[in-house]
Amino acid sequence: MKNDRDTIPYWLGTTEDTDYPTLMEDIEVDAAIVGGGLSGITTAYLLKNEGLKVAVIEADRIAKATTGHTTAKITSQHDLIYDKTIKRFGKEMAQQYADANQNAIRFMEDTINSNNIECHFEVQSAYVFTQDKNYVEKIENEAKAAKSLGIPSELVLTTPLPFPVLTAIKFDGQAQFHPRKYVLALAKQIPGNGSHIFEGTRAADIEEGKICVIKTVDGKRIKAPYVIIASHYPFYDGKGMYFTRMYPERSYLLAFRIEESPPEGMFINLETPGMTLRNHPHEGERILIFGGESHKTAHGEKTTTHYDNLRNLVKQIYTVKEELYHWSAQDYHTLDDIPYVGKLTSETP
Known part of the structure; x- marks a missing residue:
């Protein structure tokens, strides 16, 4: 029996709504961050602590x-990223990518422990497998x-999955968590002593300079010497031509109660359409979060078709007792799979 819960992500359906104020006047701060994911x-939390x-x-x-729409895995395993990065950019670049992601796992674990955040953080192994x-x-x-x-990785021929694989790569020391419980706990530490979180406040433009000015759609202004764009898509391009160097991809997820015990670990396959x-x-048991059917945005079938394909696939593997939620995610990918981090352009101050 389905209900209204199945139209929103699991992570939103199992946490309270937030109610931070809207920006109602011009302000000036040391650092302004656009994007509250x-x-x-995390950036605001770290800067305030400094x-x-x-x-x-x-x-x-x-x-x-x-x-709020993620699979909520904390991992340095991003498909098959390292072999192609070494071949395309060299080992130094691949090492930077690996170190940054491995360090991020440890940072998040340390942050959770030091702040006593209840967000279902669990160390897990992550697998990329194939049957082809x-x-x-x-x-x-x-x-x-x-x-x-x-x-920390190894090539394996068996996994905890209830079906055989030809081979898989296993990364140890990865993790999973409840992303909203984590972020909302960090967010509570930001307001106060001259720091703020404003919701319902959309940035429209940035005036660059020694003191930058963020203009909102409602005409409010935020002055800050440092501006960090942490939005889903860079709302301000700054001559970076990012719209030519990124593309969106949509994928689909469902949460199920199943008769069997879901496998320990986090899994993705290489076949198309993919499976995660x-x-x-x-609520005292282990549920299965199952997804896939990724495609470039606007190049897929009807949304219901993708969900139905996943429902049919999971029923071939497990005995489904109840579908709890279903939702989709849209992520942006760079053309070379290396994320954009740092100055917006080489000319940005």
Whole structure:
């Protein structure tokens, strides 16, 4: 039996709504952050801890968009990223990517522990697997690349999944969590002593300079020497031509109660359309979060078709007792799979 819960993400359906104020007057701070997701709130949390006065502005509600629609895995395993990064950019770039992601896992674990955040953080192994012989060599090459970068990983022929695989790469020491519970806990530490979170406050433009000015759609102004854009898509391009260097991709997720015990670990496959699955604690039991059917935005079938395909697939693997939620996510990808971090352009002050 389905109800209204199945039209929103699990992460939103199991947390309270936020109610931070809207910006009603011009303000000046040390650092302004546009975007109230995991990246923006974490940045604000860190800067405030360093003694800066910060302001986060979010067009909707914090931790609701990308953060609220994720699979909620904390991992340095992003498909098969390392072998191709070494071949395309060299080992130094691949090492930077690996170190940044491995350090992020430890940072989040330390932050959760030091702040006593209840967000179902659990250390898990992450797997990329295949049942198609055409992908076996790719996984073997990725395993060699990961080992060369010092990532705790190994090539395996079996997994905790209830079906056989030809091969898989396993990353140890990865993690999963409840992203909204994590972000909302950090957010509570930001307001006060000259720092703010504003919801329902959409940025429209930036005047660059030694003191930058963020203009909102309602005509309010935020002055700050430092501005961080942590929004889903850079609302301000600043001659960076990012619209030509990124593309959106949509994927679909469902949360199920199943008769069997969901597998320990986090899993994605290489076949098309892809499959992703993990477990999560819910009301005294373990539920299955199952997704896939990724496609470039506007290039897929009817939304209901993608959900139905996933429902049919999960029923081939498990005995479904109840579908709790379903939702979709839209993520932006760079053309070379390396994220954009740092100055907006080489000319940005």
